[in-house]
Amino acid sequence: MDVGIRFNRTMLLATVCSVAVATIYVAQPVLAQMGRDLEVPEADLGWVVAAGQVGYLMGLVVLVPLGDMLDRRKLIGAQLLLAAVGMLVAAVAPGLWLLLVGLAGAGLFAVVVQTTVAFAADLSTPAERGRTLGVVTSGVVIGILGARVLAGGLAALWGWRSIYITLAVLLVVLSLIVLKQLPAGHRPARRTSYGDVMVSLGLLFREPLFLSRGLIAFFLFASFGTLWSGLALPLAAEPWQLSPAQIGLFGTAGLAGALGAARAGRWADAGHANVVTGSALVLLAASWIASGQAAWQLWPVVVGVLVLDFAVQAVHVSNQTLLTAEYSHRTSSVIGGYMLFYSLGSALGATATTTVYSTSGWTGSAVLGAGFALCGLLTWAFSRQMLARCGCGPSSSDGRHESAPMGHGTPNMNGAPR
Structure with missing residues (x-):
């Protein structure tokens, strides 16, 4: 495979990881603003962060193993779209409970990060696997640390809901690019x-x-x-x-x-x-x-x-x-x-x-x-x-x-x- 094509795919996978993992962490710097808008007591704001983490933990167990059964390209595309739905639910939530549902759903499908990392490993030759994983997991770090900067800037301009709308749009766009640009994932020779x-x-x-x-x-x-x-x-x-x-x-x-x-x-x-x-x-x-x-x-x-x-x-x-x-x-x-x-x-x-x-x-x-x-x-x-x-x-x-x-x-x- 051409080196340029490999590099472009690696950068795409790193971007998927960055945006997907950001959905879990963007709430942290704007909790106070969310609490005031939704009239949530300060003691209950911890649930906003916990919801995404709980969904993510569940996804690690029940969703990530699907990558060993299904076409990973389609799986990544579908999980990005479903994470976008969770972001939209959070963006329009009139109260705490619907917000938690949206964030938990987004966290559940944010495990697309792990499916993406596994896909990156499989698309790499053994001699370059570590280099590829280094680039892709750097995307995860950018998402975790950069989410705070993104959230603070968007919240200052248009309020906390704009954060989730922006992420939903990015997730949909990435889903379409993944389905078009990435090769079909490996399917087991024998049905599992x-x-x-x-x-x-x-x-x-x-x-x-x-x-x-x-x-x-x-x-x-x-x-x-x-x-x-x-x-x-x-x-x-x-x-x-x-x-x-x-x-x-x-x-x-x-x-x-x-x-x-x-x-x-x-x-x-x-x-x-x-x-x-x-x-x-x-x-x-x-x-x-x-x-x-x-x-x-x-x-x-x-x-x-x-x-x-x-x-x-x-x-x-x-x-x-x-x-x-x-x-x-x-x-x-x-x-x-x-x-x-x-x-x-x-x-x-x-x-x-x-x-x-x-x-x-x-x-x-x-x-x-x-x-x-x-x-x-x-x-x-x-x-x-x-x-x-x-x-x-x-x-x-x-x-x-x-x-x-x-x-x-x-x-x-x-x-x-x-």
């Missing part, structure tokens, strides 16, 4: 039932490589959630008293760090995913030395945010590269299952940081975030030794292919040899 796919997903949790990389992701995103769900608290307090817009600028440093880690995909392609993972987890823990100074210095916080987001993205890309290479016959299931660890870790970090901050200040939150990072590092070190002994996963940091081949006679979930 939904029950078979769900059983296959459950069996993944018995696989040492999948479980170890999932646990690393759990601690990784717990540390990530500790920073991004708690950093606004010390920045808004004395002595800084920064405005929400000023606090949002710290996301620019995070964006730079995360995009810089897109190169981690090339390192993974070169067979260095293991050493990238270990090194990035060390950086993650060390970043908290800088970020932990938010109560008395700001410039170290910028450095800490940049390093943390670089480390998180590097590990995330390495994890997905290894998993999609090892389980290439069921990439949708493995990405969906892996992201369950991501979601649970993010939720733990977000809830734990506010609790710890209320009793121990930002220093306590920094210790918590560093502790999660160290747990991830210990998991990596232990699992590396375990996988080396059993010969069932990546065991070296300098080989071209770190994932041990499953063998030509290894059956896939359809019973056919790979």
Whole structure:
């Protein structure tokens, strides 16, 4: 395939991820405005954020595995359209309950992100899979961090409802482009039932490589959630008293760090995913030395945010590269299952940081975030030794292919040899 065509498709898939994931995060900076308009008590505004997250978590389990059964191009197009419907419902909602229905529906179909990542892995050659995943997952980071900027700007100009109308239009346009520009997705040679796919997903949790990389992701995103769900608290307090817009600028440093880690995909392609993972987890823990100074210095916080987001993205890309290479016959299931660890870790970090901050200040939150990072590092070190002994996963940091081949006679979930 022509290099230019491959690049255009990769950028399209990255854009799909960016817009889809933004549907979950755009509410955060405009909660107060939404509450005033809909007359929602402040204590109930948390449900606005939670609705999208709950829908997303459900989608990871029930929708993402469909990518191992159906034409992914059509599946991505349909999920983008259904997410747009959720955005339109939210945009016209006269009260809280209909708003929650719209956001939960959009969150359910926002898992098109994971279907897209799996599709990107399948469209790539083994030699460039990591590079492709690095670019596509950078789109996810742009969506998460850029959603706050987009939401703030649109809400200031035309109100919070304009955010959801804009996203609905973008989702529809992307759906049409996907259906026209992307190739048909791979269909299994033998028809697979939904029950078979769900059983296959459950069996993944018995696989040492999948479980170890999932646990690393759990601690990784717990540390990530500790920073991004708690950093606004010390920045808004004395002595800084920064405005929400000023606090949002710290996301620019995070964006730079995360995009810089897109190169981690090339390192993974070169067979260095293991050493990238270990090194990035060390950086993650060390970043908290800088970020932990938010109560008395700001410039170290910028450095800490940049390093943390670089480390998180590097590990995330390495994890997905290894998993999609090892389980290439069921990439949708493995990405969906892996992201369950991501979601649970993010939720733990977000809830734990506010609790710890209320009793121990930002220093306590920094210790918590560093502790999660160290747990991830210990998991990596232990699992590396375990996988080396059993010969069932990546065991070296300098080989071209770190994932041990499953063998030509290894059956896939359809019973056919790979």
